[in-house]
Amino acid sequence: MKNTARRLLLAAGIAAIAFAAPAAAQDAGMKRWKQGTGWGWVWGPEDEVGALNEMTDASRAAALRLAAQGRAYDLGLPYDRNSYRWPGHNPGEIMTFRTPEGVARQRDLPFTTAEQGNTGHTRWHSSAMFISDNVATQIDGLAHITHGADNHWYNNFRADQWTGDFGVRKADVTTIPPIVARGVMIDVAGQKGMEALPSNYEITVADLEAALRAQNVDVTPGTVALVRTGTARFWGENGSDHAKIGQHDTAGIGMAAARWLVEQKGAMMIASDTSGLEVLPPRPADSQFVGGSFNPVHVYLLVNQGVHIGEFHNMERLAADRVYEFAYVATTNAIRGTVAGTALRPLALR
Template identity: 85%
Template sequence: MKAMGRLLAASGMGLALAAAVLPAAAQDAGMKQWTRGKGWGWVWGPQDEVGALNEMTDASRAAALRLATQGKSYDLGLPYDRNSYRWPGHNPGEIISFRTPEGVARQRDLPFTTAENGNGSHTRWHSSAMFISDNVATQIDGLGHITVGEDNHWYNGFKEGDWGGNFGIRKADVTTIPPIIARGVLIDVAGQKNMEALPAGYEITVADLEAALRAQNVDVTPGTVVLIRTGTARYWGESGADHAKISGPDSAGIGLAAAKWLVEQKGALMLASDTSGLEVGPPRPQDSAAVGGSFNPVHVYLLVQQGVHIGEFHNLERLAADRVYEFAYVATTNAIRGTVAGTALRPLALR
């Protein structure tokens, strides 16, 4: 309740409201469509493409920004290149020089670059062509990323046959993700267990989350972006090239019970971690069965059923080192129409 009190004070809510807030009622404070025990779901109308992020308001954004009292910023993005670790179902990226100063001078295919046409200073440039997956490095999964059923539907019932295409999806693509400005909470599970990183295949349970929150003296309140630390990012280095070192803790993550607790009981607005997939791998049989059989049951639950976005490969090491557990979380995705994830991002934690 300490964290809730700080948030109420920061948002300028009156003393009468603060006095009326009890533990159970606190979960409902300010939420338009979230229901305890249910979460969100397809509650924003048949054409909605935004999901739980609809809950953000001018007031909630202002309250979140008031948490940044020191002016200190934490870069949550990881550097990426062609050798970086990735989930095996995604293609690697490649960066190719499209123009270089030497090439411009040698090719002479652009008249305005030549000295005889006025370019006596030999002004030239670098530009790159990027061939890259929309699901690599620091990213946010969009609501169209995961599909289920023989009809290949995603959030809100949008179907591949209706809204797929050769040039990307046409419903709930990355352009529908609004700028995210919300209260952020780090849950440092690895730190609470005094581990450098969680072991391969470790399932983060509700008890693990509760223990870390108690140790940190912070809580998840409705509308919070939750960042879960496994320790995986400590092995990333300059470009995530040590696949063997990363792949172990990268398979640690939350199970379905923890995801449901965070969304349905705590009101988490978005879940993120320092791994490539947020959830434990391989999934537990009961979790897979709960969504009809799936290798990614937590993704199915969050993205398809709940409309809750997933952040992946967030660098949480500096936050953990400084024991910063509550902050303003800020992230904006690249607006590339048709893509299913905002990729190679640099989200911020502002304190």
């Protein structure tokens, strides 16, 4: 009975977030964000996009006006089979499938032979990839995290209805629209004068406010908020120093900071330079806020609020140049059924 009651209370809490009446726009033309509540399940029962619905031609044009200097910052991290990853995801392998030498030796494609006219010896390289949809620089799709005994994700899509043999069939990565939005980096490590935040450090609301004050910028509704811990500075060529990266990778935002960014500031997406955005292990109160979870901020953002999560975004050049406001541009690989855009190269344009 206790577990049943808890589930009912959790469902009621989600419903309160999901079906709150949309408020009038409070900033930047937002149609569905409500201060004190955030986003939620407010775009109808078939919606698979979440808070990114709020982008418009006007908001994209406004964001691009921030790119007056024409300078591009690559936020992507290079990835290979040795790169650091969260242990819940498979390693990747890049396997050479065809080589110039192999094409010549195999002779299995007649058009590649001299007898068929290929006297100039045109050949090629191609690779087969076995790779997780959740590695390196990525954007978590809304189907990535499920919660509850019914394994539901955003907008109450459930695994027993929408998980298939070839990936999810609702809110997969193909539903993430091209993202062009105002971006703000919140350099918490820089404001504290640290190379990187220590293990298990919880970024608080006070930390975010202090960094924003120091930077003289603010998060406004419709912003992509990027929180810097300094972890990406240890990635190097391929993220192979697992011990050093892992030492700092557990720093991140707690539930209070996540709620502040979404419910009070209107962040449309939240990203960081770690593999998981949130502090680990979670604080007990954070876990219980969503009824018990090892990833409560993920549950809150992806499932309850429809807010996408960016991970392993490289903000080191932004931090070095003290660039805090920019046009954030990202598109994901459109592989149907996958739950995250993986090994990406988002841009900060200034």
